[in-house]
Amino acid sequence: DTGSEKSYSYKLTIGMLIGRKSPYFDKCFESIQRIMETIPESELIIVDTGNEDGSVDKVCKEAEGRENITIVPFSWVHDFSAARNEAVKRARGLWYMTLDDDEWFDDISSLVDFFESDRALYKKYDYAMYTQRNYLDEAGTTYNDSSVVRLAKNRPDLRYRRRIHENFNFKEKEIDPYAINSYVHHYGYLNNLESRKAKSQRNMALLSMENEENPTDSHVIAQIIQEMMFTERYELAYIYALRGLSVQRTAPDHHIGMFVAMLVKTLRLINKDELWNYENRYVRKTELNYIESAYVTYQFATTAYEVANADKAIEYSSYFATAYYDYNRAPIDVQLAVAATICDNFCNKESYLSDMLIIRALSYELKR
DSSP, X not given: OBTTBOOOSEEEEEEEEEOSOOTTHHHHHHHHHHHHHHSSSEEEEEEESOOOSSHHHHHHHHHTTOSSEEEEEOOOOSOHHHHHHHHHTTOOEEEEXXXXXXXXXXXXXXXXXXXXXXXXXXXTOSEEEEXXXXXXXXXXXXXXXXXXXXXXXXXXXXXXXSSSSOEESOOTTTXXXXXXXXXXXXXXXXXXXXXXXXXXXXXXXHHHHHHHHOTTOXXXXXXXXXXXXXXXXXXXXXXXXXXXXXXXXXXXXXXXXXXHHHHHHHHHHTTOGGGGGGHIIIIITOOSOHHHXXXXXHHHHHHHHHTOOGGGHHHHHHHHHHHHHHHTTSOHHHHHHHHHHHHHHTTTOGGGSOHHHHHHHHHHHHHO
């Protein structure tokens, strides 16, 4: 640091943790090398949390005689943010990007365009996101996509927060990240019960510590619910969903729609009739903003189709109409994504899908 401002030697810093075993490291490191070759003003900082399979040794050989590769030994303290921040505080790039040792890019063109094109997009934004493709089987045939904010301007106070499921210390409601049209392959959550339980046991230990330290952190409670859902402990997920809604009454934030949707989903899975007690409050007379409302309405629509009966048929179709109307006021990318999701999940309910919805879904697939 020079005074209150950082001096930057590079355009981009890539920070990565390497764990004890890193079976996908070769693909990850190859991807990083292509990025560094194509964005010449870049550096790599690796935080070694106790690697035992030789992955760090490969980096050491590559780092010989190079100033833009740094390896930082780190004693594990049960805190992912603490480990990541060892790289962040050493970063000399104007931008900082996180990449894990079980994920990699195939196509880096959009990422490179963000930094190297004549448009100089990296000068116009403070954050950027791309897609993380989470594979559920080793063959890569089953996956789900999620948008992740993994790039940030390297301001002096940039840090990661939370022990696990960590993110940058931005205020989530205030950021407007640029969407990079690239995705990383991510194999961290393969869908077999044994690996799920092992990873969940580790995650829950850290989440419990974080929850004890910050009991009103909605993000942590939501991640606990996700862990419960991931390992099919739906009754516990239901209890934490109620707790999340309770927290919203004392420390409200923008997560309320997420907790209502999680509550609906858990109630659906454990077949509790009280699900419909929330219908009037969160669907017909909503307390949520339009995106939250559509997210919740979509969950009710899913439930409606699963338990469909003649008396409710008209109401069920109206849920779709409500969700679609709400998302029509959202940005076009959100509209396309929702249309594609609805069409994917309810393709056997053609009579309830409008031509416009199908066209939007097709547009989304073509864009991808």
